Amino acid sequence: MGTIEPSSHLARDIAGDLVDAGLLREDDRAAATQVVAARVPHDARRTDRPATSRLAAEVAGYLGGILVVAAAAVFIASQWSRMGPGARVAALLVSALVLAGAALAVRRTAPAEHEATPLARQARLLLAGTLGVGAAAVAAGAVGTWGMQVAELEEPRPQQLGFGVACLLMILVYALTRTAVAHLGIAITAPLTLITLVLTQDPPRRAALVVAVMVLALGGVWLVLTERGVLRERTLGQVVGGVLSVIGAQTTIADDRSWIAYVLLAVVGAAAFVLYSRTLDWPYLGTGVVALTLAATEAAVDLSDGALGAAGALLVAGAVLLGASVLGLRLRTRDGADPAR
Incomplete structure (x- = not known):
């Protein structure tokens, strides 16, 4: 199973029970886990450290995904001025779907709380949340572009649609990942949505x-x-x-x-x-x-x-x-x- 580490499953479960019972705050979970782990019997400890080959493959996969996304972004940016309104919306929607698919794939592979250390699980959720936030932002851009250039809606309807869609998708991403990056996404889009709803053509x-x-x-x-x-x-x-x-x-x-x-x-x-x-x-x-x-x-x-x-x-x-x-x-x-x- 690997070398002995202080953060065992038993210690993590005990700390989680203390947090759920209201005896500890969420911010104290990690410290409580370490304290309890120091008292866990030696034979109850086990590690969740991934094998070096698996870790290398996972890092390579992340880097590959980053390069693919960067290449797609560069291509769309270079061709943006040559695209028609429909092509622009389609390009943004496809990009959003790719990012959303990647986010769902990473989220599905995230280990359950009882199967891995909090750090390993949180790292996977953070990646899924980041991809999800990116997908939400790109999808909102597609909706805004459609409103301005395809449907030719009057101002500020495109902005209202774009920020509204972004806010709803950010909330969905947060519900799936519970990460700080999704939290910040909601914090940015929610007030902007309210502001655009008030500042109409006839405020x-x-x-x-x-x-x-x-x-x-x-x-x-x-x-x-x-x-x-x-x-x-x-x-x-x-x-x-x-x-x-x-x-x-x-x-x-x-x-x-x-x-x-x-x-x-x-x-x-x-x-x-x-x-x-x-x-x-x-x-x-x-x-x-x-x-x-x-x-x-x-x-x-x-x-x-x-x-x-x-x-x-x-x-x-x-x-x-x-x-x-x-x-x-x-x-x-x-x-x-x-x-x-």
């Missing part, structure tokens, strides 16, 4: 405010899904949710009533510090610091009619940053955590 009177509210709500939903475990990548989900919330609140500054931006940023910052006090997860601290700094600085500059100048704005920003940092350290110390972490 609403307060389009900036509508977009801001939708993106802010999306950020809140993202955080809820992350905390409930629907989105497996906890830290990444917290970062994405925080960024979307700050962007949504900040977008309202384009509206005539700029004070709404200051209020929403302050609310986002306060909510982030509340979440940080409960979880001590650094993304919430970062979100709170950024949101409160933006709110205080922009409000001070606006209310003073620019009298503060650049120096005054920097002074306000620095003071808020210091205050938010002190608050974060106090919350961390109060809950018994190491401030150096």
